[in-house]
Amino acid sequence: MNQLTDLYRPTLSLLTDLYQLTMAYGYWKHGLAERESVFHLFFRKSPFAGGYSIACGLQTAVEYLQRLSFDSEDLSYLGTLTGSDGNPLLEDAFLDYLGDLRWSCDVDAIAEGTAVYPHEPFVRVKGPILQCQLVETPLLNLINFQTLIATKAARVCAAAGVYEEGSRDRVIEFGLRRAQGIDGALSASRAAFLGGCAATSNVMAGRLYGIPVVGTHAHSWVMTFASEQEAFELYADAMPNNCVFLVDTYDTLDGVRRAVEVGRRLRRSGHEMLGIRLDSGDLAWLSIEARKILDEGGFPDASIVASNDLDERLITSLKLQGARIDTWGVGTKLATAYDQPALGGVYKLGAIRDEKGNWQRRIKLSEQTIKVSNPGILQVRRFEHASEHRGDMIYDELSEWDRDGAAIMVDPSDRNRQKEFIAGTNYTDLLQPVFRGGQQVGESPSLQSIRDRVREQHHRIPPAVQRFDNPHEYPVGLERGLYDLKADMIQSAREQR
Numbered sequence: 001m002n003q004l005t006d007l008y009r010p011t012l013s014l015l016t017d018l019y020q021l022t023m024a025y026g027y028w029k030h031g032l033a034e035r036e037s038v039f040h041l042f043f044r045k046s047p048f049a050g051g052y053s054i055a056c057g058l059q060t061a062v063e064y065l066q067r068l069s070f071d072s073e074d075l076s077y078l079g080t081l082t083g084s085d086g087n088p089l090l091e092d093a094f095l096d097y098l099g100d101l102r103w104s105c106d107v108d109a110i111a112e113g114t115a116v117y118p119h120e121p122f123v124r125v126k127g128p129i130l131q132c133q134l135v136e137t138p139l140l141n142l143i144n145f146q147t148l149i150a151t152k153a154a155r156v157c158a159a160a161g162v163y164e165e166g167s168r169d170r171v172i173e174f175g176l177r178r179a180q181g182i183d184g185a186l187s188a189s190r191a192a193f194l195g196g197c198a199a200t201s202n203v204m205a206g207r208l209y210g211i212p213v214v215g216t217h218a219h220s221w222v223m224t225f226a227s228e229q230e231a232f233e234l235y236a237d238a239m240p241n242n243c244v245f246l247v248d249t250y251d252t253l254d255g256v257r258r259a260v261e262v263g264r265r266l267r268r269s270g271h272e273m274l275g276i277r278l279d280s281g282d283l284a285w286l287s288i289e290a291r292k293i294l295d296e297g298g299f300p301d302a303s304i305v306a307s308n309d310l311d312e313r314l315i316t317s318l319k320l321q322g323a324r325i326d327t328w329g330v331g332t333k334l335a336t337a338y339d340q341p342a343l344g345g346v347y348k349l350g351a352i353r354d355e356k357g358n359w360q361r362r363i364k365l366s367e368q369t370i371k372v373s374n375p376g377i378l379q380v381r382r383f384e385h386a387s388e389h390r391g392d393m394i395y396d397e398l399s400e401w402d403r404d405g406a407a408i409m410v411d412p413s414d415r416n417r418q419k420e421f422i423a424g425t426n427y428t429d430l431l432q433p434v435f436r437g438g439q440q441v442g443e444s445p446s447l448q449s450i451r452d453r454v455r456e457q458h459h460r461i462p463p464a465v466q467r468f469d470n471p472h473e474y475p476v477g478l479e480r481g482l483y484d485l486k487a488d489m490i491q492s493a494r495e496q497r
C-alpha cells in the first residue's frame, strides 16, 4: 500500500460505510433494489451557535455521483469480506450487480452559496432505494464538511467587513499546515474560497480549483540572515513583484521602518512594496502605528496583513479597537472549524413506493419532537419581502394545497407558532434539479458565481440572524397541511408500538 497514491483511486465507491453495502445487499436479495424512494439531507442546528449556514460541497458531490461505479479491484476486495461464520458477506451475483451499477437517480438541491437553515432539506435524492441508500455516507462526508467551512469563512469575512460596500478588506486562508489531513485541507480551501476568502496559501488547491494563491514569507527567512535589513533586501532582490515583509521577528515597529526603507529602494527599481505582515503582539495597536509609519513613509497603499490565531470574534474585536489591518490571514480556526469541528447533517428516508407503485410517506420517531423526521417528498419555499429573506416553508410535493394562495407555516416544535405569507408574496422554491435519471441537468455553476451568491445572501439574510451572539432564529416552518399530516403519522406510529 502506498498511502498517498492509493488514496485517490479512480473510483471512490468504497468510500462508504459498510452498512450501506449490507443494506444494499439486503434490498437486492429481496428484490427491492429498484424500489423508488426519496431521501433528504438536512441538519438540525446551525454551526458555531450561529443563525445561518452556507450550503457548500454540492459540485464535489455531483462529480462523485457521476463517477459512482465499482471496478474489478473494488469488487475483488468486497468479495474478501466475510461474516461471523467465515463465509462471504456479499455473494458473487450481487457483486456482478454492483459491477453493472450506474448512477440513475434524480437529485434536487439548494444551490451552493445559498443560506440554509435547520431542518430544511438541501439535497433530495429520488430513485432506486439501493442507490439512494448507498450514497448516504459520501454525500454527508462531502457536504457536511464543506458547508461547515463555507459557513465559518462567511462569518470570518462578514466580521472583516468583506461584504460591506466599498470595503478594501480581504481574508486569505492559511489553513493547510493545521488542517485535518490532505483532503481536509483541500476541501477547506475550496469551501473557504466559496464562503468569501479572496485567496489561499494552498498551492494544490490553486491548481485543482483555480483559486488565487498568495504567499508572504516566514520568520525563518529573516532569521537566516545576519540582520532583518539584509533579509528584506535579499527578498526584494529575489522577488521584487511580491514583497510583503514579515516585520515582527525582532521589533515590530523597527521592522516596519526597515520595510519602508527597502520599499523606497524597490520603488527606485520600478517595483512597489505590496505591504507588511504582523504575526504577534497587540495587532490593533501595532497596525495603527504601522499604518502611520507606512503613510508617513510614502506608502499609503501598502497593505497591512495580520495573522495569529484569528477568527471572526477576534477580528470583530480588532475592528472595534480601530485596527488598521486590511488583509486578514486566517488559518487554523478556519480550516479546522476550530470551535465546532463537525456539522451534524443527516440523511433520512421521506417516502417509498409500495408494490402498487403508490408513494408511502415515512417518518423516523424520536423522543425529542425536533428530531422526528419530516415525511414526504419535500421542497423548500423561501419567501422574500423588500429584498430580505422572511421565512422558509417546507412543503410536501405529494400533498394537495393551494400553492398560489396564502401560505401558512407552523413551527415544527410548536403548533401555536404560525406565520402567514399573503398571496402574492415573492418566493423561490429552493430545491432545483441537479440530476434527472442520473444525468446532470445544465452546467455546473462557476466558483465566481457561487461567491457572488454568498455575497448577495449577506444583503438578504436579516441582520439579526447574522449576528454572532444570540442570533435571531430565522423562521423555518412546515406547511400547515404537512404539519398536521406529520402529527397524525406520529400519533399512529406511537399507537402501533
Ligand SMILES: Nc1ncnc2c1ncn2[C@@H]1O[C@H](COP(=O)(O)OP(=O)(O)OP(=O)(O)O)[C@@H](O)[C@H]1O
Pocket: 279, 280, 281, 282, 283, 284, 285, 307, 308, 309, 310, 314, 317, 318, 321
Ligand atoms: N488587540 C488585540 N485584541 C485582542 N486579541 C489580540 C489583540 N492582538 C493580538 N491578539 C490575539 O491574542 C492572541 C495572543 O497573541 P500574542 O502575540 O500575545 O501571543 P503569541 O501568539 O503567543 O505571540 P508569539 O507569536 O510572539 O508567541 C492571538 O490570538 C492574537 O491574535
Ligand SMILES: O=P(O)(O)OC[C@H]1O[C@H](OP(=O)(O)OP(=O)(O)O)[C@H](O)[C@@H]1O
Pocket: 174, 175, 177, 178, 279, 307, 308, 309, 310, 329, 330, 331, 332, 333
Ligand atoms: O495562526 P493561523 O490562523 O493558524 O495562521 C497561520 C499561521 O501559520 C504561520 O505561523 P505558525 O503558526 O506556523 O508559527 P507561529 O505561530 O510561530 O507564527 C503564520 O505565521 C500564521 O500565524
Ligand SMILES: O=C(O)c1cccnc1
Pocket: 174, 201, 214, 215, 216, 217, 277, 307, 329, 331
Ligand atoms: O504566506 C503566508 O504569509 C503564510 C502562509 C501560510 C501560513 N501562514 C502564513
